[in-house]
Structure formats: structure tokens, C-alpha cells
Amino acid sequence: EPEVTQTPSHQVTQMGQEVILRCVPISNHLYFYWYRQILGQKVEFLVSFYNNEISEKSEIFDDQFSVERPDGSNFTLKIRSTKLEDSAMYFCASSEALGQGNTEAFFGQGTRLTVV
Amino acid sequence: DQQVKQNSPSLSVQEGRISILNCDYTNSMFDYFLWYKKYPAEGPTFLISISSIKDKNEDGRFTVFLNKSAKHLSLHIVPSQPGDSAVYFCAASATYGQNFVFGPGTRLSVLP
Numbered sequence: 001e002p003e004v005t006q007t008p009s010h011q012v013t014q015m016g017q018e019v020i021l022r023c024v025p026i027s028n029h030l031y032f033y034w035y036r037q038i039l040g041q042k043v044e045f046l047v048s049f050y051n052n053e054i055s056e057k058s059e060i061f062d063d064q065f066s067v068e069r070p071d072g073s074n075f076t077l078k079i080r081s082t083k084l085e086d087s088a089m090y091f092c093a094s095s096e097a098l099g100q101g102n103t104e105a106f107f108g109q110g111t112r113l114t115v116v
Numbered sequence: 117d118q119q120v121k122q123n124s125p126s127l128s129v130q131e132g133r134i135s136i137l138n139c140d141y142t143n144s145m146f147d148y149f150l151w152y153k154k155y156p157a158e159g160p161t162f163l164i165s166i167s168s169i170k171d172k173n174e175d176g177r178f179t180v181f182l183n184k185s186a187k188h189l190s191l192h193i194v195p196s197q198p199g200d201s202a203v204y205f206c207a208a209s210a211t212y213g214q215n216f217v218f219g220p221g222t223r224l225s226v227l228p
Contacts, residue, residue: 004159033215043160043205043218056215091159093216104150105216107159 002026006092006108013082013115021077021111023092032075033093033105034067036060043091049075082115089113119143120208120219128225135193137222139206142187146208150216151180151191154203163204164191196226 005024013019025032034046047057049067066078075094079086089112093105121140129135139149147168152160166173166180166189173180179192193200206219 006159035218042220045215045217048215058215093159104162104165106162107152109159110157112157 002106004092004094004106004108006090006111008111009109010112011114013113015084015115016081019079019082019113021079021090021092021113023075023077023108024073025075025092025094026106027073029094029096029106031055031095031097031105032067032069033095034077035091035093035107036088037091037110038085038088046077046090079113082113084115087113087115118220119146120206120217122204122206122219122222124222125220126223126225128227129196131198131226131228132195135191135196135200135224135226137191137193137204137206137224139189139191139219140187141189141206141208143208143210143217144187145210146217147211148209149180149182149189150207150209151178152205152207152218153200154205154221160205193224196224198226198228200224201226 007022032049037043045058047061048055064080068076089110091110092108095105096103150165151163154160164175164178164180166182171182182189203221203223205221207216209216
């Protein structure tokens with residue numbers, strides 16, 4: 001069964017450092033997302049991406065964050081200068097469509113980011 | 117501004133009984149609703165969905181009911197099994213929206 005894969009599973013970084021979280025969405029999916037879940041809190045939307053551009057982003061997704069689809073398979077989230085409060089589980093997701101035809105998003109296993 | 121609410125943070129049910137998880141939403145533009153199950157240290161796993169043109173969708177032990185006028189949906193699991201113990205998230209999307217909005221989750225414990 002196709003799945004969304006994320007690497008690494010756990011990333012520890014020092015405050016102020018840049019991190020790149022990587023995702024390989026399901027191959028025939030067109031929409032890609034990043035969500036995060038701070039420990040004990042809800043799953044929060046960060047950004048959605050379609051047709052090689054950001055289609056929507058939340059207030060959390062400020063200038064420190066960027067996304068990229070550098071090739072036909074990877075979808076990355078970059079945090080330029082990490083802060084302690086960026087520590088969270090980051091989930092990548094993909095879906096076949098959104099809007100034109102309702103469909104579910106499939107999530108990866110997540111990357112646990114720990115900023116120290 | 118909680119657009120999707122799950123007012124019960126936790127629920128305990130005896131094995132074999134029915135589990136009913138509730139979800140309320142405020143945004144009338146939402147027209148597609150999903151339930152996800154999440155185990156610790158794993159990503160959310162899609163369970164079942166329902167479009168706003170329906171009021172019920174069933175898949176095996178899982179049934180989702182939608183009451184549009186009340187902006188309320190519920191997930192019924194019957195019979196409940198210990199392996200169902202997880203956090204359940206309700207999520208919603210709008211036809212011209214660009215993301216899924218998640219509720220805070222309900223932790224279900226199914227007791228043997």
C-alpha cells in the first residue's frame with residue numbers, strides 16, 4: 001500500500017540552526033501539506049502546496065519556514081533559525097485532490113524535532 | 117478560534133460495547149469530514165469520511181453520522197476492541213479550502 005514517508009524520524013538541533021525535514025508523498029498525489037503537533041496539543045496546519053506553489057499557509061508559517069519540492073518526489077520543510085518553541089512532531093501529508101473532489105489526506109509517521 | 121471541537125478529551129469504554137466520539141464544527145463552509153486515529157509516535161491514520169451530502173457512512177465497525185443543521189458529527193465504533201485504544205481526531209475541509217482543520221482529539225481507552 002502506498003504511503004507517505006518522512007525522514008528523519010527524530011532530529012535534534014541547537015537553537016538558531018537550520019533544519020530540513022523531508023517527505024516523500026504518495027506518487028500520484030497532487031496536494032501536499034505540513035502539519036505539526038506540539039506535545040499535548042492539537043494537530044495544527046502549517047502549509048499546503050499545490051502545483052509547485054504554496055496554496056495556503058497558517059499564521060504559524062512565518063518567514064522562518066519555507067517549503068520546496070526540489071524534484072518529482074520530495075517535499076521539504078525548512079526552518080531557517082529554529083527556536084525552542086519549534087519543538088514538535090511534524091507531519092507531512094498528501095492527497096489526490098482537494099476542492100474539486102473531496103478526498104482524504106494520508107499522513108507520514110512524523111519527524112520529532114527537538115530544539116535544544 | 118476553534119473551528120472543529122471535540123469536547124471530550126477522553127473516553128473509556130468496555131470491550132465489546134459501543135464507543136461514540138463526538139465532534140462539533142462552527143464553519144458552515146465545511147463540507148467534508150474525516151476521522152483519523154493516532155497512536156503515540158505515529159502519524160494520523162485515516163479511518164472514515166463523510167461528505168455533507170450524506171448523513172451516514174459505514175465501513176465495517178465504524179460508522180460516521182453527520183447532522184448538518186446541528187453542525188455535529190459522531191463516530192460510532194461497534195464492537196469496540198482494545199486495539200481501538202488511541203487518540204481520535206475529527207477533521208474538516210471546505211470545497212474551496214486548501215487544508216484540513218483538525219479538532220483537539222479524544223483519547224479512547226477500550227478496557228478488556
